[in-house]
Amino acid sequence: MQRIEKILKDLVAQAALQHWNINLEEEHIQVQKTRREFEGDFTVVVFPLLRYSKQNPEQTGKFLGSYLVGSSDLIEAFNVIKGFLNLVVAQQYWKDQLDGPLCSHDYGMILPGADAPTVMIEYSSPNTNKPLHLGHIRNNLLGHSVSSILKATGKHVEQVNLVNDRGIHICKSMLAWQKNGNGEDPVSSGMKGDHLVGKYYVRYDQIYKSQVQTLVEKGMPKKEAEAEAEVLKEAREMLRRWEAEDPEVRKLWETMNSWVFAGVEPTYKRQGISLDKTYYESETYKLGKELVLKGLNKGVLYQKEDGSIWANLEEEGLDHKLLLRSDGTSVYMTQDVGTAHQRYEESVFDSHIYVVGNEQNYHFQVLTIVLKKLGYAWADKLYHLNYG
Structure with missing residues (x-):
């Protein structure tokens, strides 16, 4: 003025x-x-x-x-x-006065000092059994926005991604491709790799529902039929073989995952999303299993007669949570325990934000409790930024 x-x-x-x-x-x-x-x-x-x-x-x-x-x-x-x-x-004149500062990359930002807190923020988290969808777009925008706000307030911000690249849902796409793929790939089909793999995830569901219906028509109760469908048993066996590092299963897994990664990459670029580091569940689940077994040995977890390992959360007002199946395979909670531990060891963050919908409120509540039971006081630094 x-x-x-x-x-x-x-x-x-x-x-x-x-x-x-x-x-x-x-x-x-x-x-x-x-x-x-x-x-x-x-x-x-x-x-x-x-x-x-x-x-x-x-x-x-x-x-x-x-x-x-x-x-x-x-x-x-x-x-x-x-x-x-x-x-x-x-x-x-007013426009010219605003254009200069507003167009600068660091307008209004507080640059982080050496003692600025470090905030790790996880968002996006795609699955390698289907393409990104509208829910991922919303999540990406929220995560990116929160990261930008935190950076502007002088925080050291690490934006991380967790790729859900293993588990029963991944095996379902693989199994359906084995049964009906006939060697189809992104080149021969003319489809983006993530869309092609998603096609076989849908195909698995069609096979599964058909088998359940057949069993029901033969007189089996629906709930029992849903557990006894042959294709589900095959998917579980494929998961067991994957965790046992069966070469044939691992080769197919690597091939189909590579299709998805190639398909998802341009989607991220169009959205302007760039993350600092990507974690893969296939690389963190083993650590999660090790930590669960340590918890069992320490007596903070317990094992049922079938060999499965659980956490008793009744004192916290919750139920009992499965951490390892009876066949030794892991669940989502197992790998999230391993991922959180690895991240803290690498970053020693002051806070960790999970940008995930409110349907996972229970999951992240349990994650914090389980980590604290395992002796990790830093679990209180985890925060679930939920949305509905």
Whole structure:
């Protein structure tokens, strides 16, 4: 504002010199903000200038107003009310003043100091059995926005992704491709890799529902049929073989995952999403299993007769949570325990935010409790940013 006042005073002095042959000192020119009840941004008080203009207030005001509009891009309009010249600053001037700072990369940001807290934020978390969908777009936008806000407030922010690249749902797509794929790949099908794999995830569901219906028609109760469908047993066996690192299963898994990664990458680029590090469940689930077994040995977890390992959460007002199946395979909670532990060991974050929908409230509540049972006080630094 002071800059505008200085420009206006200089222009008035210029007009006085050119037309009145008077050298006006800056202190003799009065410029103030226009009162709210009048149109304008700045007002030149005309009365002190009448002795030089030899004209009445309205004539002097109109002369100066016309001069300012004609000699500078700063003023686009004016009006004169008695001895006051009200000036309207050009909209382009305001725009130009904002464009510079607003277009700078670090406008309004507080740069993090050496002792600034570190915040790790997980979002996106795609599955390698289907393409990204609208839910992922929403999650990506939320995660990216929160990350940007935290960065602007002077935090060290690490944006991380967790790819759900293993588990029973991945095996379902693989199994359906084995049964019905006939060697189809993204090139032969003309489909993006993530869409192609998603096609076989849908195909698995069709096979499964058909088998369940057949068993029901033969007289089996529906709930029992859903557990006894042959294709589900095959998927579970494939998962067991995957965790046993069966070469054939692992090769198919690597191939189909590579299709998905190639398909998802351009989607991220179109959204402008760039994460600092990507974790893979296939790389963290083993650590989770190790930590669960340590918890069993310490007596903070317990094992059922079938060999499965559980956490008793009754003292926390919850139920019992499965951590390892009876066949030794892991569940989501197992790998999330391992992932959280690995991240803290690598980063020693001050806080960790999970951007995940509110349908997972229970999951993250349990994750914090299980980690604390295992002896990790930093579990209190985990925060679930949920949304519905």
